[in-house]
Amino acid sequence: MSPAAEGAGKPSLAASPETAVRTEGLTKRFGRHHAVDGLDLTVPRGAVFGFLGPNGSGKTTTIRMLLGLVSPTAGRVEVLGEEMPARLMGVLPRVGALVEGPAFYPFLSGEANLHRLDTADLRAPVRTRGERVKSALERVGLEHAAHKRVHAYSLGMKQRLGLAAALLAPRELLVLDEPTNGLDPQGTREVRSLIRSLAQDGTTVFVSSHLLAEVEQICTHAAMLRTGKLVAQGTLDELRGAALPRVEVRTPDESQAAEVLRGLGLSPERSAPGTVVASSAANDGAPAPEEVVAALVGAGVRVRGFAAAAASLEERFVELTGEGFDVAQ
Amino acid sequence: MKRIWTRWLPAAAVPAVIAVGVLAAGAAAVSPPPPATPEQVLGLVASHAARQFSGTVEEKADLGLPSIPSQALAPATKSATLGSEAALLELLTTAHTARVYADGPTKLRVQVMDQLAERDAIRNGNDAWTFDSKTNEVTHTTLPAGTGSEPSPTAKAPVMTPDQLAQRFLAAAGPSTNVTLGQSAPVAGHSAYALVLTPKTSGTLVSSVQIAVEAQTGLPLSVDVYAKGQKDPAFHSAFTKLDLGAPDASVFAFTPPAGATVKQQPAPTPKASAGTMPKSPSTASPKASAGTTPKSPESAPSWDTVLVVPAAKVPAGLLDQPLVKQLATPVAGGRLLSSSLVNILITDDGRVLAGAVPASTLLAKAAQ
Amino acid sequence: MLLSSAPASARLFVSELSVLFRRWRTWTMLAALAAVPVLIGLAVRFSPKGPPSGRGPAFLDQITHNGLFAGVVGLVVCTPLFLPLTVGVVAGDTIAGEANLGTLRYLLAAPAGRVRLLVVKYLASAVFCVAAALAVVVGGTLTGAVLFPLGQATLLSGDTISPGEAFGRLLLMAGYVTVSLLGLSAIGLFASTMTNVPVGAMAATIVLAVVSQVLDALDQLDWLHPWLFSDHWLSVADLLREPIAWGSFGENTLLQLGYIALFGALAYGRFTTKDVLA
Numbered sequence: 001m002s003p004a005a006e007g008a009g010k011p012s013l014a015a016s017p018e019t020a021v022r023t024e025g026l027t028k029r030f031g032r033h034h035a036v037d038g039l040d041l042t043v044p045r046g047a048v049f050g051f052l053g054p055n056g057s058g059k060t061t062t063i064r065m066l067l068g069l070v071s072p073t074a075g076r077v078e079v080l081g082e083e084m085p086a087r088l089m090g091v092l093p094r095v096g097a098l099v100e101g102p103a104f105y106p107f108l109s110g111e112a113n114l115h116r117l118d119t120a121d122l123r124a125p126v127r128t129r130g131e132r133v134k135s136a137l138e139r140v141g142l143e144h145a146a147h148k149r150v151h152a153y154s155l156g157m158k159q160r161l162g163l164a165a166a167l168l169a170p171r172e173l174l175v176l177d178e179p180t181n182g183l184d185p186q187g188t189r190e191v192r193s194l195i196r197s198l199a200q201d202g203t204t205v206f207v208s209s210h211l212l213a214e215v216e217q218i219c220t221h222a223a224m225l226r227t228g229k230l231v232a233q234g235t236l237d238e239l240r241g242a243a244l245p246r247v248e249v250r251t252p253d254e255s256q257a258a259e260v261l262r263g264l265g266l267s268p269e270r271s272a273p274g275t276v277v278a279s280s281a282a283n284d285g286a287p288a289p290e291e292v293v294a295a296l297v298g299a300g301v302r303v304r305g306f307a308a309a310a311a312s313l314e315e316r317f318v319e320l321t322g323e324g325f326d327v328a329q
Numbered sequence: 330m331k332r333i334w335t336r337w338l339p340a341a342a343v344p345a346v347i348a349v350g351v352l353a354a355g356a357a358a359v360s361p362p363p364p365a366t367p368e369q370v371l372g373l374v375a376s377h378a379a380r381q382f383s384g385t386v387e388e389k390a391d392l393g394l395p396s397i398p399s400q401a402l403a404p405a406t407k408s409a410t411l412g413s414e415a416a417l418l419e420l421l422t423t424a425h426t427a428r429v430y431a432d433g434p435t436k437l438r439v440q441v442m443d444q445l446a447e448r449d450a451i452r453n454g455n456d457a458w459t460f461d462s463k464t465n466e467v468t469h470t471t472l473p474a475g476t477g478s479e480p481s482p483t484a485k486a487p488v489m490t491p492d493q494l495a496q497r498f499l500a501a502a503g504p505s506t507n508v509t510l511g512q513s514a515p516v517a518g519h520s521a522y523a524l525v526l527t528p529k530t531s532g533t534l535v536s537s538v539q540i541a542v543e544a545q546t547g548l549p550l551s552v553d554v555y556a557k558g559q560k561d562p563a564f565h566s567a568f569t570k571l572d573l574g575a576p577d578a579s580v581f582a583f584t585p586p587a588g589a590t591v592k593q594q595p596a597p598t599p600k601a602s603a604g605t606m607p608k609s610p611s612t613a614s615p616k617a618s619a620g621t622t623p624k625s626p627e628s629a630p631s632w633d634t635v636l637v638v639p640a641a642k643v644p645a646g647l648l649d650q651p652l653v654k655q656l657a658t659p660v661a662g663g664r665l666l667s668s669s670l671v672n673i674l675i676t677d678d679g680r681v682l683a684g685a686v687p688a689s690t691l692l693a694k695a696a697q
Numbered sequence: 698m699l700l701s702s703a704p705a706s707a708r709l710f711v712s713e714l715s716v717l718f719r720r721w722r723t724w725t726m727l728a729a730l731a732a733v734p735v736l737i738g739l740a741v742r743f744s745p746k747g748p749p750s751g752r753g754p755a756f757l758d759q760i761t762h763n764g765l766f767a768g769v770v771g772l773v774v775c776t777p778l779f780l781p782l783t784v785g786v787v788a789g790d791t792i793a794g795e796a797n798l799g800t801l802r803y804l805l806a807a808p809a810g811r812v813r814l815l816v817v818k819y820l821a822s823a824v825f826c827v828a829a830a831l832a833v834v835v836g837g838t839l840t841g842a843v844l845f846p847l848g849q850a851t852l853l854s855g856d857t858i859s860p861g862e863a864f865g866r867l868l869l870m871a872g873y874v875t876v877s878l879l880g881l882s883a884i885g886l887f888a889s890t891m892t893n894v895p896v897g898a899m900a901a902t903i904v905l906a907v908v909s910q911v912l913d914a915l916d917q918l919d920w921l922h923p924w925l926f927s928d929h930w931l932s933v934a935d936l937l938r939e940p941i942a943w944g945s946f947g948e949n950t951l952l953q954l955g956y957i958a959l960f961g962a963l964a965y966g967r968f969t970t971k972d973v974l975a
């Protein structure tokens with residue numbers, strides 16, 4: 001296709017061992033609708049990369065293009081330093097994936113399903129197959145359901161089996177599309193710690209989610225997607241740091257407190273009866289929380305509660321898009 | 330990423346390869362026969378004596394008649410009065426494939442390969458057998474020694490080999506016929522001369538008869554009968570496969586299978602062949618199963634001969650047969666079965682007139 | 698690369714077969730096919746009058762002489778509809794079934810390789826063709842052995858052969874029927890790459906099998922007949938002639954190879970350029 005020919009002249013996407021995933025102008029059109037639009041992603045090796053976006057923003061479509069399931073309308077993809085999908089057969093054995101929910105043969109047991117998927121991986125050694133299947137099942141806590149047919153699995157069990165499939169072989173990159181979907185709180189915690197331990201072993205994890213809080217807990221890097229376009233990308237601190245700090249004061253003396261806060265260069269607002277919220281107009285020169293409390297007490301404001309909220313990704317997202325975290329139209 | 334359209338190249342290439350393969354198979358290289366005169370070719374045909382071959386014959390007719398599959402004719406073939414006529418109709422309206430094995434004048438086996446069925450006619454020395462796999466019926470005839478080798482098409486085996494057919498046409502090709510050589514073309518992979526018989530008279534529906542003659546042995550390989558005003562042959566019979574070696578002797582050995590009904594039939598009394606018309610296959614009824622030797626000059630038929638069967642010899646109630654009713658259109662004085670090559674008139678008084686002539690000739694003759 | 702991964706490809710093929718034959722549906726279809734000659738045998742054995750001569754399915758009256766003909770009748774009866782039906786289900790399911798389950802994306806991400814997956818899928822459906830024909834033979838042979846004598850068998854040409862040779866001919870017929878179904882399998886494979894709805898691909902394949910046979914029955918289209926994949930289906934009876942008429946076997950094999958090449962190439966074009974969105 002023509003985009004590939006165009007891209008061939010650009011040296012910028014040369015093999016870069018320090019990046020696990022790199023895309024350049026990645027675009028996918030369905031008819032006239034741009035599902036993914038000019039995406040430039042860079043996922044460093046060893047990162048836990050949160051891929052954020054509301055429903056329908058193009059996360060799964062991007063992941064499909066990373067895995068060579070869908071061919072891009074335009075742009076280029078490089079995974080583990082290799083061009084995709086040209087070098088697909090060499091790259092994918094090193095990549096574990098969970099795409100848009102797990103999928104299995106319902107009439108086969110969990111174990112048989114993993115055996116089949118491992119057989120499909122032409123590089124996977126036969127000798128260690130049984131062993132690897134067993135340890136993958138143990139890793140996701142499914143060893144007791146290994147011989148049960150998948151149609152008798154619960155949603156969470158299927159999700160776990162999907163993760164086990166991604167972990168069948170040692171992987172350099174894990175691409176997980178909404179891995180905690182359908183899991184109970186315990187399962188969610190287990191997945192988080194699983195991802196952390198994998199990351200500690202040096203595996204790069206690319207995890208898509210629409211749950212900002214979840215991403216905040218496990219990721220080192222993140223990118224935000226909206227209607228197929230990238231709105232922000234960077235380390236979590238970079239993304240958070242760009243957000244403005246905020247204080248919340250609970251007091252019966254609302255107007256007095258507001259005056260003090262205004263005097264400190266903040267812009268106060270009454271959010272609920274007895275609660276005043278204020279954020280600084282600028283990032284630099286904002287007063288430290290202890291200074292704010294001292295000033296309030298000094299002015300005789302009866303402080304019943306005080307909180308200095310760290311900037312959240314959600315606020316950052318709202319700031320960047322000027323909108324809520326809704327389904328894209 | 331490679332250009333995607335290249336993945337469709339195989340899908341485009343396969344039909345092209347198939348087309349080339351089909352064309353190449355059709356244009357098998359066979360060297361043309363050495364030049365010869367029509368007389369030499371006629372001599373070649375007459376000289377070929379030791380008939381030894383095994384092959385496959387395809388036969389089809391395009392007479393403008395509706396196709397009547399043998400199933401539809403099955404009730405008629407069983408009826409005593411219409412048996413041979415129905416067989417004839419099937420011969421003229423349905424395509425056949427048959428395997429033919431021949432070894433000399435007294436060993437012949439014709440296997441008509443119907444779908445999921447077969448009709449066999451076997452001549453082995455003085456024994457003549459027929460077998461029909463559908464009815465599991467066997468007929469057996471012990472022929473007097475020295476009988477000729479030409480079994481006729483019957484309900485059991487409604488096929489004549491190109492060889493048999495050609496012999497009949499050539500035997501009839503007397504002074505009423507122009508014999509020339511046409512563009513030679515190989516048949517069944519054998520180099521062959523193309524004899525063209527053209528009637529001199531204009532009173533017949535036959536425009537020409539083409540006979541392909543094997544260049545070395547003189548064995549007729551195909552017969553095409555062309556009707557006037559029709560591009561495709563009205564009748565076509567040709568070898569599609571031919572091996573000129575002697576077939577295995579076991580081919581001619583026949584023992585009636587267990588459970589089959591075996592009917593003994595008396596040997597046909599050698600009749601003086603009545604004035605049969607030009608040996609067009611349409612008249613190849615059992616009655617007309619004459620030998621291959623040319624008749625005496627006075628009985629030699631011409632292309633426009635009309636065969637008249639007097640009412641006494643016609644099966645009673647022929648006109649009322651559903652088959653006749655269905656196919657024949659009413660005309661003044663009877664019913665006419667009309668085709669591009671042959672017309673048959675069944676008069677109200679019960680006579681049957683047939684010939685490779687226009688319907689008007691039949692009507693005029695009937696009125697005499 | 699293709700060569701070095703040959704053992705791995707073979708294992709994928711074995712895995713494919715085990716998935717196919719661990720399905721309840723596959724065995725139901727094979728059992729239904731085996732039941733056809735069983736029913737025919739029972740009907741002939743326990744009908745008050747003997748089998749009608751020259752009526753009903755071809756060779757029906759032969760069953761009482763030689764039980765093996767239950768398998769022959771079964772093959773002939775199953776050829777126009779039941780066999781294409783089951784083959785259409787299996788071939789139509791090959792790719793579309795995986796897409797429908799969602800397993801296709803995981804197989805491709807494994808990575809199984811699209812071409813390899815297509816080849817493995819086709820070979821598995823070819824194995825099913827063998828199994829389907831053998832199911833009829835097995836059902837017919839068992840029924841025949843239990844209900845009827847296994848005596849001399851009469852061929853279409855009127856010649857008689859021993860029971861052993863008759864069984865050999867029956868196996869040859871099963872081989873012929875298998876070959877006959879390979880073109881249809883390729884059509885099913887292509888249909889299967891066109892959709893994510895397996896029932897759609899199955900229906901399209903089966904409908905094509907029926908349409909091909911209808912066209913084959915129309916005399917007006919006789920120029921088309923040699924090109925129809927069902928044209929030689931009933932010539933399976935050529936194996937019951939004496940000597941065996943191998944011509945139709947050869948022509949049928951060539952024709953089916955042509956269909957495999959054409960629809961294999963179409964399936965390749967489609968599947969290797971397709972976006973896997975299921």
Ligand SMILES: Nc1ncnc2c1ncn2[C@@H]1O[C@H](COP(=O)(O)OP(=O)(O)OP(=O)(O)O)[C@@H](O)[C@H]1O
Nearest residue numbers: 030035053054055056057058059060061062210974
């Ligand atoms: N097969 C398809 N045909 C047409 N449009 C599609 C197709 N698949 C996805 N889309 C569109 O592409 C856009 C992105 O879809 P995608 O599945 O990538 O979103 P997502 O970010 O994964 O959403 P979710 O959080 O709900 O999983 C959506 O607008 C969707 O409607």
Ligand SMILES: [Mg+2]
Nearest residue numbers: 059060100177
């Ligand atoms: Mg999604």
